[in-house]
Amino acid sequence: MVDKEKLLEALRSSLEDRRLSKEERHDLKSLVGDAAKSSTERAFLRNRIFDVARESAMSESDPLELIKWCHDVMKAIEASKPARRTQLDVLFSPGETCLGAINSLLSSAKTKIDICVFTITDNRITSEILQAAKRGVATRVISDNDKSEDLGSDIERLRDSGVLVRLDRSENHMHHKFAIFDDQKVLTGSYNWTRSAATKNRENILISNALSAVQSYSDEFERLWREFE
Numbered sequence: 001m002v003d004k005e006k007l008l009e010a011l012r013s014s015l016e017d018r019r020l021s022k023e024e025r026h027d028l029k030s031l032v033g034d035a036a037k038s039s040t041e042r043a044f045l046r047n048r049i050f051d052v053a054r055e056s057a058m059s060e061s062d063p064l065e066l067i068k069w070c071h072d073v074m075k076a077i078e079a080s081k082p083a084r085r086t087q088l089d090v091l092f093s094p095g096e097t098c099l100g101a102i103n104s105l106l107s108s109a110k111t112k113i114d115i116c117v118f119t120i121t122d123n124r125i126t127s128e129i130l131q132a133a134k135r136g137v138a139t140r141v142i143s144d145n146d147k148s149e150d151l152g153s154d155i156e157r158l159r160d161s162g163v164l165v166r167l168d169r170s171e172n173h174m175h176h177k178f179a180i181f182d183d184q185k186v187l188t189g190s191y192n193w194t195r196s197a198a199t200k201n202r203e204n205i206l207i208s209n210a211l212s213a214v215q216s217y218s219d220e221f222e223r224l225w226r227e228f229e
Helices: 004-015 022-037 039-057 063-078 097-108 123-134 155-160 195-199 211-227
Strands: 088-093 112-117 138-144 164-168 177-181 185-189 203-208
Touching: 004 022, 004 039, 004 063, 022 063, 039 063, 088 097, 097 123, 097 177, 097 185, 097 195, 097 203, 112 123, 112 211, 123 138, 123 155, 138 155, 138 211, 155 164, 164 211, 177 211, 185 211
Parallel strands: 112 138, 138 164
Antiparallel strands: 088 203, 112 177, 177 185, 185 203
C-alpha cells in the first residue's frame, strides 16, 4: 500500500515546475514500489495523479504542460509494473497430458473462450465447454461442417445447449486446431479434440501467453467468424 500523504507530497512537488525530473521519476517509482503490481493499486495511483492535476487546472496557463506532466507520471508508474513473463508449454500425446491441459484452460477461463477446431468428439472436452458456458463465459466455436455430421460429433450438442457455433460450409475443410482463452492464452497444435488423439495418435499442442501470438490467432478467429456468418 502506498503512503497517500507522501505520494501527494511528491506529486505536488513535481507539479510545481510542470515537469517530472529524472530524480522525481526515480523517487516516484521507489515510493510506488510493489503497489504497481496490483491493478487496484494502479487505479488508486491514477486517481491521485488526476486529483493533483485538477487542483491546479483552474489556474493553469498552459494546459498542454499539465497534460504532458500527467502523461509522464502515468508512464513512470506503468514502468514500475513487473514485466509480463512469456510462458510456453509444449505437450505430446498419446496420453492424458494434452487432454488435461485443454480441460484445465477451459475450466479456468473467466470471461471468454474462442474455439476453432476441425472436430470435437471427446465428451470430456465437451463437458468442460458446457460448464464454462453455464458459468457465464462467452463461448464461441468454429468447426468443419462435414465433420460436424460424423457419428459422435458434439457440435450440434453444443449448439443445442446455447453455445454459439458457426461452420465452414465451403468445399474445403476448416482444419485449424486452436483456442483462445480470456484473450490471454492461445492453444494450438496438431491435436484433434477426439478420444483417439488422447489414446492412440501421436499429436502435440503448444500453449503460449505471448501477446503477439494471442492477437494473431484472435484476429484470424474474428475473420473466420465473420466469413462463416
